[in-house]
Amino acid sequence: MTTTTGPLATRRLILQGAASVALLGLGNLPFTASPARAAANDKYPEEAFRQKNEADAIKALYGKTAEPSDKVRLDAPEIAENGGVVPVSVTTTLDKVSSISFFVAENPYALAASYKLAEGAIPAVANRLKMAKTTKLVAIVEADGKLYSASKEVKVTVGGCGG
């Protein structure tokens, strides 16, 4: 994330503040909201990418919640070399995996990337993500209709000494 100090950083903080306030209101949304169609369709999950926080984004994308599983191995640096380019990858021993997604909790919009794996695709993916600041990183794997997750904290800060 290019370092934007000054007015913009404060604007983003206000943004996040507003987001968390809005979220409280959402909290009591009836759980039985219509589950989004299975992620396997071709449509770009517009709604999921608009969600601010990770729980909403998972619900919007998959319509169900995930349970942590040690079969999902999430690989990300402890201290990001640079918030703009963070190499992140996930592999899993689960089979019949149809979708893998990455959520960066502290980003303005939590859902970063979602991958749909067709028949024969090896359940693993590596990519480079942007992280606004030190954040929890969550990887979700949809295997045989159930959701499994792994998460890790990545420390992010700017570089350089003065300026």
Add this chain to the structure above:
Amino acid sequence: MKRTLALAMLLALGLVATARAANEADYKAAYTAAEAASKQAAGLRNQWTVTVSTLTAAKKAADGGDFDRATAAAKEAEALAKASIFQATSEKDAWKAMEIR
């Protein structure tokens, strides 16, 4: 240790705000002095970015008619310029202390 003390002292000296409200004449005097020091620092190829930004802030404040702030900023710019001149001259020999031999 002695060298840095002098540097900090010089910096502090420049920051002393004049008691009575500054008027345009005070500002002009302070600004010309600051500009001269800044030119000298540039001449030594050792200008500081903060000197340049403080000088522009002084000018901006003066254009806005706030001569108190403008004079204070001009004085600070002068102090910064002087500090950078002091740094350039003292480093002429001081650099050898860090040289790997």
Add this chain to the structure above:
Amino acid sequence: MASSIRVRATSNGDITEVQALIQHPMDTGLVKDPKGELIPAHYIQQLKFECNGKDVFVADWGTAVSKDPYVKFSFKGAKKGDELKISWTDNQGASDTTTAKIA
């Protein structure tokens, strides 16, 4: 000008490993340019990999994917010489496509 997609697909007989690097600014729409105006959001939304006529891998991307995005995955069911078709579309309607032979 060369395509915006650089891809390397290598097969060890059974599994094909695919790496792709795409030239794209991936602007989030939250960053200001030096003049203080917001740079409009401009990011790849969908990236598709097809082989032998069917999708093998589809990426849906948001604004958190890095500039000049990179992705790596592998899949079974293709062999050396098969053709891999890669295409992307972004939120401003631009797109690009290229094909690569599996080495």
Add this chain to the structure above:
Amino acid sequence: MKTRSALLLGSLSAALVAFALTSPRVVAADKIDPVADAKAFQNFFFKKFPNVKHEDFVNGPYSMNADLKRQWQEKEEFPPYEFALDAGKEMFATPFKNGKTYADCFPDGGIGIRQNYPYFDTKEGKVVTLELALNRCREANGEAPYSYVKDEMASLTAYMAYTSRGKPMDIKIPDDPRALEAFENGKRYFYTRRGQLNFSCASCHVQSPGERIRAETLAPALGILNAMPIYRSEWSGMGTISRRFATCNSQTRAVPLEPQSDEYRDVEYFLSYVANGLPISGPGARP
């Protein structure tokens, strides 16, 4: 802001005094002796980081931190400077309006020669860097020179560096008092403190390589230019040596000089000469 930098100033000079006391024997270095300087320079780093392989120093921060090295190697599989490299290769082969190309300006057609730059031009009596030679080639062929800090220059130098990858740095100092003077000027610039933060290049790259300045790990000065030009995630773009010098200056709050001004050419000459023997690893990817 003011107190923070005063604090920095104070703590820094304390560290300086400590360093000065421990630095090896102080000898009146009136006679300029680049060979001895280079030997002392390299030994300082070899002793300070005994388990870093000598040729690994050219990988800057990645020679200092295992986790960073892993992140870097992952990126090197498909490096972000790939586009600049391809663009540079294409530009290098594209003839100028007069039909000539860069190959006509450089020995061996410009391929595999980066390790000899910068060199001391005895006719001009000054150091000539690769970036300067490229622009002079353009001007000699009626083309407008490129900006020293923008992508075109970075792409050209990326391609030329790539053709020299692995070759040991091989900078020569001719038997010419002006060349010795340029070397000494470069050395003086490298060790001179500047900016309100009162840092010299050595304050970071000699005193504390491997340590962090916020997110970044400081690279050792030895071999620091061998990986140039670099793709920096921080700039999410390519950076030439000129751009790196200017940004380093402004970080210590010193106003940068004009790109390719004598001081920058001389410090590049000094830093490249003391890295003689270490492999060229450009173009590089850095935080």
